[in-house]
Amino acid sequence: xxxIDENExxxxxxxxxxxxxxxxxxxxxxxxxxxxxxxxxxQRESTAARIRKAILKGTVAKLAAAAVILIGLGYVAxxxxxxxxxxxxxxQAALESSLKSSLEPALRRELLEQVGERQExxxxxxxxxxxxxxxQQFGRDLTEFAQTLATSRTLTDQRFRELIQLIEAARRQDRxxxxxxxxxxxxNRWHDKARLGNGLVTLAARTNELRRTEQN
Amino acid sequence: MRSRxxxxxxxxxxxxxxxxxxxxxxxxxxxxxxxxxxxxxxxLSHSRGRARVANWDAYARRAAINLAFDWRRSRKRxxxxxxxxxxxASNDDSPLGKLIHSEELQETLDAVGRLNRSxxxxxxxxxxxxxxxxxxxxxxxxxPHQVRALCSRAVIHLRDVLGSNHRKPSEKExxxx
Numbered sequence: 001x002x003x004i005d006e007n008e009x010x011x012x013x014x015x016x017x018x019x020x021x022x023x024x025x026x027x028x029x030x031x032x033x034x035x036x037x038x039x040x041x042x043q044r045e046s047t048a049a050r051i052r053k054a055i056l057k058g059t060v061a062k063l064a065a066a067a068v069i070l071i072g073l074g075y076v077a078x079x080x081x082x083x084x085x086x087x088x089x090x091x092q093a094a095l096e097s098s099l100k101s102s103l104e105p106a107l108r109r110e111l112l113e114q115v116g117e118r119q120e121x122x123x124x125x126x127x128x129x130x131x132x133x134x135x136q137q138f139g140r141d142l143t144e145f146a147q148t149l150a151t152s153r154t155l156t157d158q159r160f161r162e163l164i165q166l167i168e169a170a171r172r173q174d175r176x177x178x179x180x181x182x183x184x185x186x187x188n189r190w191h192d193k194a195r196l197g198n199g200l201v202t203l204a205a206r207t208n209e210l211r212r213t214e215q216n
Numbered sequence: 217m218r219s220r221x222x223x224x225x226x227x228x229x230x231x232x233x234x235x236x237x238x239x240x241x242x243x244x245x246x247x248x249x250x251x252x253x254x255x256x257x258x259x260l261s262h263s264r265g266r267a268r269v270a271n272w273d274a275y276a277r278r279a280a281i282n283l284a285f286d287w288r289r290s291r292k293r294x295x296x297x298x299x300x301x302x303x304x305a306s307n308d309d310s311p312l313g314k315l316i317h318s319e320e321l322q323e324t325l326d327a328v329g330r331l332n333r334s335x336x337x338x339x340x341x342x343x344x345x346x347x348x349x350x351x352x353x354x355x356x357x358x359x360p361h362q363v364r365a366l367c368s369r370a371v372i373h374l375r376d377v378l379g380s381n382h383r384k385p386s387e388k389e390x391x392x393x
Contacts, residue, residue, distance in 0.1 A: 004378045006371050012324045013343035015317065021240040021249065029250040030232040034225065036254050040261065041221050 223272065224261055231273050235280050241344055242284035244321060252283050259283075274355035281340050285329045327377040328370075335370040342367045 021029075235256065239249035256279055269275045328336055334356065341352045342363070349360040349367075356363065 004375055006375055009324070009371055009374050009378065010343065012320055013339075016241050016321055016324065017344045017346050019237075019241045019244065019321075021237055021246050025240075025246045025250070026233045026236045029236045029246075029253045030228060032250060033228055033232065033254050033257050037221065037224060037228070037257055037261065040258065 220261070224257060227260075227272050227276060228257065231276060235276060238277065238280050238340075238345060239284055242281065242325060242340070243287060244318070244325070248287060252280070252287060256280050256283055271355065277341070277345075278337055278355070281337055282333070285336065288325060288329050323378065324374070327374050330377060331370050331373060335366050335373070338363050338366040339370040339374075 232253070236249055236253050239252045239256075240246055243249050243252065256276065259279065260276060328339060331339065338352055338356060341347045341355065342349070349363050353360040353363045358366075
């Protein structure tokens with residue numbers, strides 16, 4: 001817990017507010033401050049005067065001052081001898097109309113040319129891009145077509161080979177069938193021939209038998 | 217003579233005594249107050265922003281407060297010359313009573329020096345210079361309500377600082393006792 005409360009602090013501050021310097025001390029301080037200020041002003045003024053004097057002593061400074069005076073005189077003479085002061089508003093209006101009449105068509109023409117050039121350049125750029133794109137597309141299509149063609153040729157060859165093999169197999173099969181049929185025909189002919197021979201033999205035997213019977 | 221110098225001399229005539237009294241209250245030394253008074257006016261004379269100052273009296277007073285506390289910070293505790301300080305409120309005229317009171321005042325001023333600038337200025341103007349809240353508010357560019365709050369917080373801060381000083385005697389002090 002603090003031993004000093006706010007009342008005590010206020011009391012101390014009040015005691016401080018009651019501290020008063022002596023009248024003599026205050027007067028002395030004010031006088032001294034005044035003297036200091038005056039001295040400083042004098043010192044400042046004397047320094048400025050010395051600087052001015054030093055500047056004016058120099059030859060270059062004199063020439064510069066003369067030049068400044070001459071320029072000033074020339075300016076004043078020029079202003080006085082001028083026919084009449086320029087009307088700034090009138091001058092501005094005249095300049096404005098003159099500039100407008102001379103610059104407007106040229107500006108318009110230039111603007112149109114610029115727009116045309118920009119459009120042409122944009123079109124040319126677009127055309128070039130389109131051409132390149134078409135070429136690329138055509139190249140891609142050709143490559144694809146060549147690949148397809150090569151693939152189809154291979155496939156066709158394969159199909160032809162398979163067809164030839166099939167035809168060959170069919171021909172071989174037919175030949176076998178024909179051969180079997182011929183063999184069977186030959187066999188049948190042999191059988192028929194044998195039967196005919198036997199029949200003839202039988203017929204001859206019967207004929208002979210019949211003749212002998214008739215003879216008998 | 218430039219208008220600036222004229223203004224300064226007029227300010228010196230008008231407020232010189234008050235500024236000197238303020239410096240004396242904050243330094244508790246007339247000789248130091250005299251030196252600081254000169255320093256204050258030289259600073260004002262060389263100040264570049266003088267054209268923008270609206271109230272010269274208030275500006276000089278704030279500059280004096282800051283100058284005095286700068287001096288206090290630059291020096292450690294300075295022995296008070298009792299013969300230069302009159303304390304009409306004091307009933308105890310004995311040398312011991314004066315010594316105790318002057319020690320308390322130094323301690324209080326050191327604590328005020330530890331406040332931030334705006335609180336310090338408000339506190340000094342209110343409690344040491346006995347100015348009204350409205351007047352202080354005008355000088356500090358704040359509202360009276362803000363100044364009142366600043367002063368209140370400053371007193372609380374002082375109470376804490378001074379209370380902690382009383383609570384915690386240093387080892388050196390203990391040793392001396």
